[in-house]
Amino acid sequence: MWSAMPASAQVATPDGATMAAGMAAEAVADAQTLDTIKVLPQLMAQERAIDLKRDSDAILDAVSSDAMGNYPDKNVAESLQRLPGVSVTRDQGEGRYVVVRGLDAALNSVTVDGLALGTTEADNRAAPMDLIPSESTERLKVVKSPTPDMPGDSIGGAIQVESASAFDRDGRAIRAKIEGSRQQLSGENSPKASLNYSDIFADGTFGIAVGVNYSDRKFESDNTEGEYDAAADNGDMVMIEQQRRKYYIERERTGANFNLDWRPDEDSKYYLRTLFSRFDDAETRQNTVLTLKAVETLDDGTDVPLIIANGDGTYNAPFKRIAKRVRNRTKKQDTLATSFGGENRLDGAVVDYQVGYTKTRERAPDELEARFEYAGDDLTVNVDQNRRLPEFTLSAADWMDTGNYEFDRFVTSPGQTTDKEHSAKVNVRFDGEHSSYKFGLLGRFRDRDVDVNETEYRRGPEIDLSSWTLPAPAHRRNAMGQALSPSVMREYWNQNSSRYSVRPGDVVDTEVTRLAEDYTAREDILAAYAMGTWDLTPALRLIAGVRVESTSFNANGYQLDVVDDGDAVEVNAREVSSNYTNVLPGLHLRWDGGDTWALRGAINKTVSRPGFGQISPNATINTADNEVQLGNPNLDPYESTNLDVSFEKYLGKNGIVSLGLFGKSIDGYITDVTLNNDPAFIGYDVSTAINGDKAKVYGAEFNWQQQFDFLPGGWSGLLAGASGTLLHTDFDPGIEGREDDSFDLPRASKHVYTAFLGYEANNFSTRLSAVYRSEYLDEIGGGAAYDIYVAPNTQLDFSLNYQITPDFQLYFDAGNLLDEPLERYQGSRSHTQQMEEYGRTYAIGLRVNL
Numbered sequence: 001m002w003s004a005m006p007a008s009a010q011v012a013t014p015d016g017a018t019m020a021a022g023m024a025a026e027a028v029a030d031a032q033t034l035d036t037i038k039v040l041p042q043l044m045a046q047e048r049a050i051d052l053k054r055d056s057d058a059i060l061d062a063v064s065s066d067a068m069g070n071y072p073d074k075n076v077a078e079s080l081q082r083l084p085g086v087s088v089t090r091d092q093g094e095g096r097y098v099v100v101r102g103l104d105a106a107l108n109s110v111t112v113d114g115l116a117l118g119t120t121e122a123d124n125r126a127a128p129m130d131l132i133p134s135e136s137t138e139r140l141k142v143v144k145s146p147t148p149d150m151p152g153d154s155i156g157g158a159i160q161v162e163s164a165s166a167f168d169r170d171g172r173a174i175r176a177k178i179e180g181s182r183q184q185l186s187g188e189n190s191p192k193a194s195l196n197y198s199d200i201f202a203d204g205t206f207g208i209a210v211g212v213n214y215s216d217r218k219f220e221s222d223n224t225e226g227e228y229d230a231a232a233d234n235g236d237m238v239m240i241e242q243q244r245r246k247y248y249i250e251r252e253r254t255g256a257n258f259n260l261d262w263r264p265d266e267d268s269k270y271y272l273r274t275l276f277s278r279f280d281d282a283e284t285r286q287n288t289v290l291t292l293k294a295v296e297t298l299d300d301g302t303d304v305p306l307i308i309a310n311g312d313g314t315y316n317a318p319f320k321r322i323a324k325r326v327r328n329r330t331k332k333q334d335t336l337a338t339s340f341g342g343e344n345r346l347d348g349a350v351v352d353y354q355v356g357y358t359k360t361r362e363r364a365p366d367e368l369e370a371r372f373e374y375a376g377d378d379l380t381v382n383v384d385q386n387r388r389l390p391e392f393t394l395s396a397a398d399w400m401d402t403g404n405y406e407f408d409r410f411v412t413s414p415g416q417t418t419d420k421e422h423s424a425k426v427n428v429r430f431d432g433e434h435s436s437y438k439f440g441l442l443g444r445f446r447d448r449d450v451d452v453n454e455t456e457y458r459r460g461p462e463i464d465l466s467s468w469t470l471p472a473p474a475h476r477r478n479a480m481g482q483a484l485s486p487s488v489m490r491e492y493w494n495q496n497s498s499r500y501s502v503r504p505g506d507v508v509d510t511e512v513t514r515l516a517e518d519y520t521a522r523e524d525i526l527a528a529y530a531m532g533t534w535d536l537t538p539a540l541r542l543i544a545g546v547r548v549e550s551t552s553f554n555a556n557g558y559q560l561d562v563v564d565d566g567d568a569v570e571v572n573a574r575e576v577s578s579n580y581t582n583v584l585p586g587l588h589l590r591w592d593g594g595d596t597w598a599l600r601g602a603i604n605k606t607v608s609r610p611g612f613g614q615i616s617p618n619a620t621i622n623t624a625d626n627e628v629q630l631g632n633p634n635l636d637p638y639e640s641t642n643l644d645v646s647f648e649k650y651l652g653k654n655g656i657v658s659l660g661l662f663g664k665s666i667d668g669y670i671t672d673v674t675l676n677n678d679p680a681f682i683g684y685d686v687s688t689a690i691n692g693d694k695a696k697v698y699g700a701e702f703n704w705q706q707q708f709d710f711l712p713g714g715w716s717g718l719l720a721g722a723s724g725t726l727l728h729t730d731f732d733p734g735i736e737g738r739e740d741d742s743f744d745l746p747r748a749s750k751h752v753y754t755a756f757l758g759y760e761a762n763n764f765s766t767r768l769s770a771v772y773r774s775e776y777l778d779e780i781g782g783g784a785a786y787d788i789y790v791a792p793n794t795q796l797d798f799s800l801n802y803q804i805t806p807d808f809q810l811y812f813d814a815g816n817l818l819d820e821p822l823e824r825y826q827g828s829r830s831h832t833q834q835m836e837e838y839g840r841t842y843a844i845g846l847r848v849n850l
Helices: 018-031 041-055 076-080 486-499 504-516 713-717
Strands: 059-064 086-091 094-100 108-112 139-145 157-162 173-183 189-201 206-229 238-265 268-292 295-297 303-305 314-346 349-364 368-374 380-384 391-394 405-412 415-431 435-452 455-457 519-535 540-563 568-593 597-608 619-622 627-630 638-651 655-667 670-675 685-691 695-707 718-731 751-761 764-773 776-779 788-790 793-805 808-815 822-826 832-837 841-849
Touching: 041 059, 041 139, 041 638, 041 655, 041 695, 041 718, 041 751, 076 086, 076 094, 076 139, 086 751, 086 764, 094 108, 094 139, 094 157, 139 638, 139 655, 173 206, 268 380, 314 486, 368 486, 455 504, 504 540, 504 568, 504 619, 540 619, 670 776, 713 718, 713 751
Parallel strands: 108 157, 627 685
Antiparallel strands: 059 139, 086 094, 139 157, 173 189, 173 841, 189 206, 206 238, 206 832, 238 268, 268 314, 295 303, 314 349, 314 368, 314 380, 349 415, 368 405, 380 391, 405 455, 415 435, 435 519, 519 540, 540 568, 568 597, 597 638, 619 627, 638 655, 655 695, 670 685, 695 718, 718 751, 751 764, 764 793, 776 788, 788 822, 793 808, 808 841, 822 832
């Protein structure tokens, strides 16, 4: 006879890593002597993560804090990129969205202590993971093939963030960290600190864990963006507009967690989980805009091209517009997740339950931009496209002087997005000798409110820019000319805003802009599942079940309608609603070869829902740039059939070799398209989301991690690892006129690789890690020459820890050592559309563990 292993054993106890934590603590204790400090933070964290993977019934990977309860990363996104098949997309050089197996981050579900995390993103459901500081968490898991008792909205993966419980520690624990960092571009120093406390009281039945953290990061980035069109006299694609941008950014993060646990006896557990994060993003943008004049229309209606090809990769052209702009805003984002739950073991059954509330809010109440147009002597430009990022050489330097600019407009863009969700769930499990049966109900009730109010004030007095003028900012790629002071702009606006107004001819357009982006939405999800687990032999486990999710969606917003034979646009209120049900069966197998290997297989169905901004009636119109973005209430959800096979070979307690194969067939894949031939918006680039045809995904992933403890002497402290994901995708977006074009899945990289080399001995630990992500299609245009791609990227980081005493650790981190930029290109790699550079970042700090 063999003992049964209930399928939910790893999820029934919130302190699933307690055993691993104890083992890690014992390992550290055993390694200490009277005259030598031996601490192995990488090894202990690796051991914990492998234990979580080994014990799971689902196919997953995990990141655990080290023996001192720390991660070496700025936020949760950057911690997760250490996992096989996981990478991140970055915002201003910081990891923001998590990409699983090369697929779009919008296809992941994200939970914090079992609660779905909301997002303020306008057009998709990708949850920004940089809102959650790593110090507020204890374990991070990525489930790549969820079982039926898990939420089904996870085509990419289910990301589970768990905060700390007092029972994760052995008695009282106090952890603190203080850090200072410096960014290469800005030369600014940035502080960071955290404090965590936990203890167990009342004869081991009551636990409390609290933590606070704070960081204030100041940095800069140099950005060049452009747009290409077939505008040369010989039909060549040429950059017709170049924007030279300098960003000055301050990101202030404040986080707190408060967790209570009460375990009055062996059969009862109750908990309260609360996590709060505040993220203030203050940004100033200096922007110089150079727009070429492509054609001149003669009196007889003939268009004469003005961009002349020289035959050597260079072009001469006059200017349509030269502009200087300065924008200043502070975006405030806060996230709250709180839940109460428990578990009770009854006669013949185990019941667990949870009620929760999450709120994610983003506010930008003070966004203000001042725009000025060049009014000096006419200038021409030579565009050199013999390099990936074209070089603009102007005929004179007059454009650099702010004294040659006249007032164009002020633009205010206050906005707020609120995303709230109430949820409740209950699960019941019946355990037999070699089987268990589990049933559950879940209700999620989500409300979203978006209010954006952009206004352009183009009537008002001229402005003497002499008091606004600042020296030209340093920029790696381009000259920008003199800059404009954001503080003087803000002061001037506060004193003179009443003197500026909307032009009479723009009143209707302004009302359209103020209303068209606004909407409210309600989404209710009711789910039920039944799942059985059978231990067919001591080594073979079968899990089978089905999950049913019913979705009800309703939204109130606005749509744009073209009237007067295309001469005007009006905005009209519109209400939309939809109801649909997804049946999601799942079958999982797990075959254990003792403690040395495991074979897993799964076939299941998952779903992902359209983004709120994608499916709600709303629109964004930019008359200055002739751009329109429309919601599409006719979108259907994605639905995917998934096949996974994984083999894992464990190398002792802290090593692993694994190989996985997976395939996905996704119906109704949603993609963003930009078209310039919409008959309703002649002369505009119209962006919207559409359901494409079926998408196919095939992939393989491997992972190897090992300590070289079999080597002699000091060489035994070596650690190394490598992982990779190889992806093949096939997708037909169903765009008229592009039936013969082949497409990769948008935002799906074909190759993602990670590698690390570490060393630990006595009181010394160091690690060099790299993450590579190949290029991917980011946006589908009206033709192949207008598709936007993100270029390959490699991130190389270094860390060094020195254990001064058993309780104090000094550390040094260096990020983006290769000084890799964010690069996007249009159509072909020779046409760089965006280049954004951040420089390297260095940090030094002290950790305390009492």
